[in-house]
Structures are given as structure tokens and as C-alpha cells.
Amino acid sequence: MPEAIERSAHTTPRWIVRMVVVTALVGVAGGVAGIAVFLALHLIQVVAFGFPFHTTLEAADEPAALRRFLTVLAAGVLAGVAWWALRRWGRPVVSVPAAVGGARMPALVTLANAGIQILAVGLGASIGKEVAPRELGAWLSQLVTVRAGLTKRETKILVACGAAAGLAAVYDVPLGGALFAVEVLLGEISFATALPAFATSAIAAFVARLVVPVETLYDVPHVTMSPSLVVWSVLAGPVLGFAGIGFVRLTTVLQRHQPRGWRILLVMPFVFALVGLVAVFVPQVMGNGRATGLAAMNAQLTDPAVLGLAPVLFMLVLAVAKTATTAGTIGAGAAGGTLTPSIAIGAAAGAFLGGAWLFVWPGSGLAAFAFIGAAAVLATTMRAPFTALVLVVEFTGQGPTILIPALLAVSGAVAVGYVLGRRRLAGVA
Numbered sequence: 001m002p003e004a005i006e007r008s009a010h011t012t013p014r015w016i017v018r019m020v021v022v023t024a025l026v027g028v029a030g031g032v033a034g035i036a037v038f039l040a041l042h043l044i045q046v047v048a049f050g051f052p053f054h055t056t057l058e059a060a061d062e063p064a065a066l067r068r069f070l071t072v073l074a075a076g077v078l079a080g081v082a083w084w085a086l087r088r089w090g091r092p093v094v095s096v097p098a099a100v101g102g103a104r105m106p107a108l109v110t111l112a113n114a115g116i117q118i119l120a121v122g123l124g125a126s127i128g129k130e131v132a133p134r135e136l137g138a139w140l141s142q143l144v145t146v147r148a149g150l151t152k153r154e155t156k157i158l159v160a161c162g163a164a165a166g167l168a169a170v171y172d173v174p175l176g177g178a179l180f181a182v183e184v185l186l187g188e189i190s191f192a193t194a195l196p197a198f199a200t201s202a203i204a205a206f207v208a209r210l211v212v213p214v215e216t217l218y219d220v221p222h223v224t225m226s227p228s229l230v231v232w233s234v235l236a237g238p239v240l241g242f243a244g245i246g247f248v249r250l251t252t253v254l255q256r257h258q259p260r261g262w263r264i265l266l267v268m269p270f271v272f273a274l275v276g277l278v279a280v281f282v283p284q285v286m287g288n289g290r291a292t293g294l295a296a297m298n299a300q301l302t303d304p305a306v307l308g309l310a311p312v313l314f315m316l317v318l319a320v321a322k323t324a325t326t327a328g329t330i331g332a333g334a335a336g337g338t339l340t341p342s343i344a345i346g347a348a349a350g351a352f353l354g355g356a357w358l359f360v361w362p363g364s365g366l367a368a369f370a371f372i373g374a375a376a377v378l379a380t381t382m383r384a385p386f387t388a389l390v391l392v393v394e395f396t397g398q399g400p401t402i403l404i405p406a407l408l409a410v411s412g413a414v415a416v417g418y419v420l421g422r423r424r425l426a427g428v429a
Contacts, residue, residue, distance in 0.1 A: 022148045026158050027200035029140035030133075030165020030177075031207025037118055037133045037170050038212045044122030048074075054213060059124035060283045060291035068124065068283055069276035075123035076272025076332070082116045083333060084264050093335070096131075096138045100160045100185050102152065105139040117336050124286035126275050126325035128337030130167055137166025137204075160185035161196045165204035172214060176391035177201035183384045217290060217395040220297040223368040224401045228361040233372055233405035236353050237412020240373055243349050244342065244380025244413060245420050247323055251338060254331030264333040271332035275325045284318055285325045288337075289344030292322045296347035296370040297396070299355075312355030315366070319348035338381060343392065346377025371396060372406050376413035385414050 042053055048071050051057040062068050086093075086109065093113050094105040114132035121129040141162025145155045161181045168177025181197040182189045259267040275285065284291040295318060299311055326341040350373015351366045358364070371392065379388035389403075389410055 018148060019150075019154070022144060022150065022158060023161075023196050023199050024203060025144045026141045026162045026196075027165055027203025028207055029144055030137040030162050030200055030204030031169045031210075033133045033136035033140060033162075033166035034169025034171075034204060034208040035211045036136060037114070037129065037166075038208070040115065040118045041122050041129065044119060048123055056215065058287050058290065059122070060279075060286040062124075062283070062286075065280045065283075068279045068286065069273075072124040072276035072279055072286065073269065073273050075120045075125045076269040076275075078123075079116050079120040079125065079272075079334065080264050080268035080332075082112070082119070083268075083335070084262065086112050086116070087264075088261070096134050096163045097185065099138045099142065100156055100163070102156065105135070105142055107139065110135055110139045113335060117334075120334060121288055121336065124276075124279065125272065125329055125334060125336070126285050126287070126289075126322065126341070127329045127334055128288045128340040130170070130288070130337040130339045131335065133166030133170040134163040134337075135166075137169075138163035141165075157186065157193055157196055158200075160193075161200040164197065165200040168201035169204040169208035170212070171217060171395070172205055172208065172212065173391055173394040174198075174201040174205040176387060176394050177204070179387040179390055180384070183387045184382060216397040218293050218297055220294075220367050220371070220396050220398070221365065223365065223371055223398055225404055226364050226368075228357070228363045229368055229372075229405045230408065231361070232354060232357045232364075232369070233409040234412065236350070236357075236369075236373070237376055237409035238416045239353060240346060240349060240376035240409060241380050241413030241416030243319075244346070244377040245417050247327070247338075247342065247345060247377070248381050250323070250327045251330050254327055258331060258333045268332040268334070271328050275328060278321055278325055282317065282321045285321050289322060289326075289340040289342075292318050292344035293340075293347045293370070293374065296344075296351040296373075297367045299351055299366040299370070311366075312352060315348050315352035315355060319345055319352060322348065339378065339391075342378045342381040343374040343395065346374040347371070349373050349377060368402060368405075371398060371402055372409045375406050376409040379410045380413045380417040383414075383417065385410050 045051050046053050049062050090109045091106045093109055094103045099105050114135050117132045138159050141159045145158050164177045164181035168174045178197040178201040182193045186193050279286045284295050322344050347370040351370040354366055354369020375389050375392040379385040382388050
């Protein structure tokens with residue numbers, strides 16, 4: 001009987017108006033989170049590198065090798081001290097999944113943790129920035145929903161939508177943000193989850209555009225499908241799946257062994273110094289992975305007989321270097337995301353495998369292989385094929401001409417991840 005009364009109450013116009021208002025406010029909150037991250041990141045890059053404020057330049061674009069090394073080292077020292085102090089005297093950080101589950105996010109700790117992530121990425125740390133806007137979006141959404149008189153399920157849905165809206169805002173990926181909410185955070189694609197997810201991500205992206213420039217994250221040449229690319233996608237998909245699973249397991253193991261207490265004050269600067277040394281020779285490893293992805297997707301190679309193995313081997317170097325530096329950064333105690341690093345690793349791995357394939361069957365450019373590699377690896381690491389593919393499409397602005405081989409590769413990659421995941425669970429059982 002009480003459930004029937006609640007359902008009846010929830011059909012009243014007052015409830016509908018309240019849900020519309022709260023959903024709109026959550027979308028605005030996501031947009032504010034995206035704007036805050038954008039402004040903070042660019043301010044750090046202006047101070048550290050002297051770049052113009054409204055520019056696409058980032059740490060990896062710094063031409064001076066010594067400065068690249070010193071800024072990454074500075075990131076290790078500053079972030080190490082900041083995270084040590086936060087974890088020593090602050091309340092425990094509440095993750096976005098925990099917040100979606102109902103845990104309250106402490107204000108100062110959430111703001112500080114997000115700020116340290118942006119500081120580290122802005123100075124060149126090899127880790128994604130996308131966790132910060134998700135945390136801020138979830139925290140602001142909790143502030144919006146706490147007094148709205150919503151049910152537990154409604155609050156859960158809107159907090160997840162707020163976190164995803166932060167992602168949509170900072171990267172201008174409204175559809176990818178909406179899918180992230182329903183496929184990753186909620187694990188439920190239904191009318192009740194899709195409607196607020198679409199609305200909040202759209203509002204957040206619109207609000208963010210008032211400050212954040214509208215631009216494609218990866219400016220790549222137009223890619224098209226070819227018979228060679230289709231066959232390669234079928235063969236390479238499982239290989240890319242293995243790469244994605246390997247990256248996930250490596251970062252998971254290192255995250256479990258992160259330094260505790262005062263040890264982070266020693267380990268983080270040391271590991272970041274090693275990352276800085278790598279950046280002296282391979283600057284593309286710096287930052288959230290955009291530089292690595294751009295290098296892979298813009299590599300010019302259609303006939304390997306002309307340019308030889310050098311461009312292909314460089315793609316392998318990029319994939320290994322980005323994997324090592326991101327995993328090392330996480331193992332050193334840093335908090336941050338692996339979404340954009342996964343895209344970078346996948347793009348470089350796809351370009352390497354595709355470059356090798358061109359010796360067998362020429363006819364496609366590396367950009368197509370890199371695009372498909374990025375989608376396949378991200379689908380595996382996120383365990384969310386729909387979200388991953390849409391995100392890569394929105395990040396690159398590519399059209400439907402590449403979807404057939406991309407879907408084939410993603411299918412093979414996700415299948416490998418599924419089989420390996422089931423075997424691992426069987427081994428544990």
C-alpha cells in the first residue's frame with residue numbers, strides 16, 4: 001500500500017516540476033565542474049609554460065627538454081606533498097561509484113583531491129584529468145539533490161548523471177557523457193536513466209561552451225573504410241583486447257601497492273623524475289594522453305615501402321612508453337583517470353599493428369588504424385563498448401564510414417576481455 005501511495009504521489013505535476021528543476025540544476029552543476037577544471041588546467045599551464053590562456057598547447061608541447069623534465073619533477077614534489085597531507089589529515093576520499101551508491105562526498109577533501117589531480121596533469125603528469133570533473137560533478141549534484149526530497153533511486157540516478165555531465169562538459173562529449181552515466185556508473189539503460197542522462201549531459205555541455213572552446217580533442221584526417229582495414233580489424237581486435245586487459249591488470253596491481261603514509265613523499269618525486277626523463281626523449285607521454293593520440297592519428301604512412309619501419313616502430317615506442325609512465329604514475333600514489341591514457345595507448349598500438357599490416361596489404365592510412373585501436377582498447381579498459389566507441393567518435397569527429405571495422409575490432413577486443421574476466425573469476429572461485 002505505501003508503494004502505491006508513493007507511485008501516485010510521483011505522478012503529480014508537483015513531482016514532475018521538481019524533477020525537471022533538479023535535473024536542470026544537476027546539468028548546470030556538471031557544466032560548472034567542467035568550466036572549473038578547464039580554467040584551473042589552463043591557468044596552471046600559463047604559469048608553468050607561458051602558453052597563451054586560450055590555446056590547445058599543453059605540457060607535451062613544451063620545446064625545451066630540460067623544462068619538460070623539471071615540470072614533471074615539480075609535479076611529483078608538489079602533488080606528493082599535497083596528497084600526503086590530504087591523506088594524513090583529511091577525511092577519506094569518496095569515489096564517484098561510492099557517491100552513486102549513496103556515500104556523501106566531503107566538500108574540502110573532494111575539492112582538494114580534484115585540484116591536486118589538475119595540478120599534476122597541468123604540469124605534465126602522465127595520467128588522465130577526467131576523474132576531477134566527474135568528482136566535482138558528483139559532489140555538486142549531491143548538494144543539489146540533498147534537499148530535493150527525492151527517493152534513493154532518483155538520487156542515485158542524478159548523482160551518476162552529474163558525474164557524467166562533468167565529463168561531458170570538460171571534453172564537449174554530450175552523448176558520450178550520457179552513455180557513461182547509464183552504461184558505466186548505473187549499469188542500466190532504461191527510460192528512467194536515459195532521460196536524465198541525456199538532459200544533464202546536454203545542459204552541461206551547453207553551459208560549458210560559454211567558457212570552454214568548442215573544438216575536437218583529436219584533430220585527425222578523415223578516415224574511410226577499405227577491405228584491408230576490415231580484415232585487419234577482425235584480426236587485430238583480440239590483440240588489442242589483450243593489450244587493454246594487460247593495462248588494466250597492471251594498473252590494478254600497482255594501485256594496490258601504492259605507497260602509504262610518508263613513503264609517498266619519496267616514491268612520487270622519484271617516479272615522476274623517471275617519467276620526466278622519458279619525456280626528455282618522448283614528450284608525447286606527458287599529460288593525459290592527447291599528445292600520444294595525436295601523434296598516432298596524424299602519422300603519415302600509407303606505403304611502408306617508402307618510409308620503412310621507423311614510423312611503425314615509433315608507434316610501438318609510444319604505446320609502451322605511455323603504458324609505463326601512466327602505470328608508474330598510478331603506482332606512485334597519484335589519483336586520476338585512465339580513460340584518455342587508454343585512448344592514447346590504443347591509438348599507438350593500433351597504429352603499430354596497422355603499420356605492420358600495411359607491409360602485407362597496403363591501402364589505408366595510420367589514422368584509421370589508430371582510431372580503431374583507440375576504440376577497441378578503451379572499450380576493454382572501461383568494459384563499456386557503447387560508451388567507448390561513442391567517446392572516440394566525438395573526440396575525433398569521425399563519421400560513419402569507419403564504424404564497420406571499428407565495431408568488428410571492438411567486438412573482438414571486448415570478447416577477449418569477457419573470456420579472460422570469466423576465467424579469472426573461475427580461478428578465484
